[in-house]
Amino acid sequence: MILVHGAGIDQQRHYRCVGIGVGPANLSLAALMHGHPELTNIFVDKKETFGWHDGQQMPNTTIQVSMLKDLVTLSQPTNQFSFLAYLHESGRLYHYLNAQFDAVPRQEFRNYMEWASQKNENIVFGQEVLSVEFSDLFRVRLSGGTLTADNVVIGVGVRPWVPPQVTAYLGDRQFHVSDFLTKADGLGGLRVGVVGGGQSGAEAFLDLISRTGPDMPRRVVWISRRPNYLPLDDSPFTNDYYMPGYSDYFASLDAVTRKAFNARHLLTSDGISEATLRLIYQRIYTHRFINGYTDLVALYPNRQVSRVARAPAGAWHLTLTHNEHPGVAESAELDVVVWATGFAPAPTDFLHPLNARLEREGDEYKIDNSFAIQWDGPPDHNIFIQNAARGQRGLADPNLSLNAWRSQRILDRLRGVRTEHHLDSFIEWMTKPAGAKLQGA
Ligand SMILES: Cc1cc2nc3c(=O)[nH]c(=O)nc-3n(C[C@H](O)[C@H](O)[C@H](O)COP(=O)(O)OP(=O)(O)OC[C@H]3O[C@@H](n4cnc5c(N)ncnc54)[C@H](O)[C@@H]3O)c2cc1C
Structure with a gap:
């Protein structure tokens, strides 16, 4: 025992x-x-x-x-x-x-x-x-x-996921956002990058730009592959996707349709809460226009990190590729990188x-x-x-x-029982049998 x-x-x-x-x-x-x-x-x-x-x-x-x-x-x-x-x-x-x-x-x-x-x-x-x-x-x-x-x-x-090229560099100066509480300390005066435009990246970014006095980084850069810092869609009909009936309907679809659906509607689960976005925007406004910290924050959406390399004095050199201008290689030099690149099973x-x-x-x-x-x-x-x-x-x-x-x-x-008890969705997700008339049509 x-x-x-x-x-x-x-x-x-x-x-x-x-x-x-x-x-x-x-x-x-x-x-x-x-x-x-x-x-x-x-x-x-x-x-x-x-x-x-x-x-x-x-x-x-x-x-x-x-x-x-x-x-x-x-x-x-x-x-x-x-x-x-x-x-x-x-x-x-x-x-x-x-x-x-x-x-x-x-x-x-x-x-x-x-x-x-x-x-x-x-x-x-x-x-x-x-x-x-x-x-x-x-x-x-x-x-x-x-x-x-x-x-x-x-x-x-799930477990933390970072791009394979980053694994060899993980430590105190490059880490996954799941280690944020233990590793994102003592960043005052440093150039810090957050990679990832989902809720975790947003929370890390907000935390970094909310620091004051000696804890305030010199620069905080937010890089995202998504075209903008996009919100979670939490509206009523979208939330139908999060009902039991839709889960069963989804399971009945073919694999190609299911995959396309998940890609198209990703932001219904992986977008950023509107409240977080508002706080971030307000904090940037305050830094820039009220407190006069004009270059604390840099926002780089629509870009992929294509290369990570060591730079002098323990810093990191990130090469970025713009999704709409792939021929132009941009770069950023950072002291610390937080990878908010998601989780895998x-x-x-x-x-x-x-x-x-x-x-x-x-x-x-x-x-x-x-x-x-x-x-x-x-x-x-x-x-x-x-x-x-x-x-x-x-x-x-x-x-x-x-x-x-x-x-x-x-x-x-x-x-060996079935206890589920909920009414059907307002939306008819499933097709009727061939030839059947739609109600009201
Ligand atoms: C920061 C964060 C916030 C989130 N917030 C929300 C939210 O607000 N709303 C929402 O809907 N979803 C949210 N999610 C998504 C989801 O709800 C969570 O990821 C949730 O924790 C998933 O639950 P789980 O039980 O599947 O896995 P986990 O919470 O990951 O738990 C798995 C457990 O399995 C244990 N384990 C693993 N391998 C073994 C083994 N071999 N033997 C014994 N034990 C093992 C681990 O130690 C762990 O405790 C969030 C995710 C993250 C990362």
Whole structure:
């Protein structure tokens, strides 16, 4: 028996479900499963304690979705692991209301999830999953023992991504934005570049241009491949893409159409919050026109970093290519570069023993409508996978919007029931059968 934080993984016990990874995705499933003790379950994470993008908890950042898109509310509004239950249990529900936040502070949402992880005795930290094997049942080999299970749910999330040419230079003077809190210190008087025009790049840039006195950099440069610093589209009909019905409709499309859709509508998930853009613009105005810092900020959208090289005195020389003037090579000399170039799915090397038995679609595992990987094993033994099917389920897959719904669908499959309850969208996404008349036409 492995004991962690007073809870235990009982190696003698056989589980209906073992969860790998405890981020929002599997934490949601663990919360929904908590009300079904007959479904014995345990969720393990390699981290020693709970964390949620802790290197990017810059001051004043907020989550980009409604507080109702918590771990459980959209499928079980009365579940004890809701954000409201957290506020209530910690005695701050009135204060939260009075604070009138426009959006939930990111640190508060992180603290909520930590609370949910501590309240659930089926969550264990400090256990890395090393391999998953199958013969009649799953054997999940951990850093501290082995578990057996009927089903496995993978929720290992994402890892930082930088362009391959940058990897060799990573350290204290070039780093991924996920290390911002620990590495972006002591930048007063330096030339700092942020590469990446999404929300993470915007938050890093805003933080850097908000520094004052001796902490103020000499110059802050923001480079983005996108044609401008573009907002997140959070309007009502666009948000239909983040509803369960659209996720199912999307899954029914052919692969080429799905890929084109994701590229065309990327900004519905990866754009910058309007509030962040407004703050950035106002801060630049203040620096330039009120405080007289005329050359603190430089904005270079519509450009790719095509080369990175060492420059004298420990600086970096970046060559930029303008998307609309590819023949002109521009350059920037910087002391520090923050790469806000996104995230890629985290590795699932632990599936190696089963790889030949699992179906794929492109670089994703092929999943069915319950997020189970299609494989040649028995149908009552499944490997579910969360947040790893953007190509098959659309832009909502890595997002918090469908977290509770997706977990519910997995839970329903394990219980052999269907509990989903929501009316159809106002929009008719699906075509009618050939020859059928459209309503009202
Ligand atoms: C800074 C940031 C802010 C975001 N804000 C929002 C937002 O406001 N709204 C929104 O909709 N989306 C947001 N997202 C996107 C998305 O909601 C998050 O990335 C979310 O964390 C994904 O949850 P997850 O559970 O899939 O993965 P993760 O949160 O990445 O969790 C995966 C866990 O798996 C563990 N793990 C990995 N491998 C193993 C292993 N072999 N054994 C054991 N454990 C393992 C890791 O330690 C980790 O704890 C944000 C993303 C980032 C980067």
